[in-house]
Amino acid sequence: MSISARLDVIGIITADMAAALAFYRMLGVDVPAGADGEPHVEASLPGGLRLAFDTEATIGSFVPGFTPPAPGGRIGLAFLLDDPAAVDAAYAELTAAGHHGELAPFDAFWGQRYATVQDPDGNGVDLFAPLPAEARTP
The missing domain is CATH 3.10.180.10 (2,3-Dihydroxybiphenyl 1,2-Dioxygenase, domain 1)
Incomplete structure (x- = not known):
């Protein structure tokens, strides 16, 4: 079936x-x-x-009998940004607005600029953009 x-x-x-x-x-x-x-x-x-x-x-x-889930256990989302600099800018803007930065922007071994902030309910929201080919680690 x-x-x-x-x-x-x-x-x-x-x-x-x-x-x-x-x-x-x-x-x-x-x-x-x-x-x-x-x-x-x-x-x-x-x-x-x-x-x-x-x-x-x-x-x-x-x-x-609903019991609200623990913070951070509700869902995870990932937002694609235009380029690596946009990841840094979005992370800076969101954390400056008071949102918790869980993972500061970094160049990930899988070829992306990557960061994670938490939404107001503690859910991880990933921010990412592909790295230029010359910036990727083998």
Whole structure:
């Protein structure tokens, strides 16, 4: 038997909707204006996917016995940036705005400029861009 399905929505459970939306807006996600106080918010992503945010209370309203996940155990996302300098700039901007820098930008052995910041719920958000061929380590 084969299941016919396609990935359509990536969901994030958040303790603070306004803080989560502000963070993802900084990364260029087109979150609807005025959505900060809503219990459920969706943003369309390139390629047809949607990114959905639900408050812990929303999930608790239909999942019996729901216990919010521990910080950092909710999801992991990775954002492709234009070039290595953009990774450094995004990391600097996000950490200057008060978001925790989990992994400062570095040239990864797999050929990317790579960094990780945490969103307001402690989820790791990776920032990456391919390194120029001459900068890659063999």
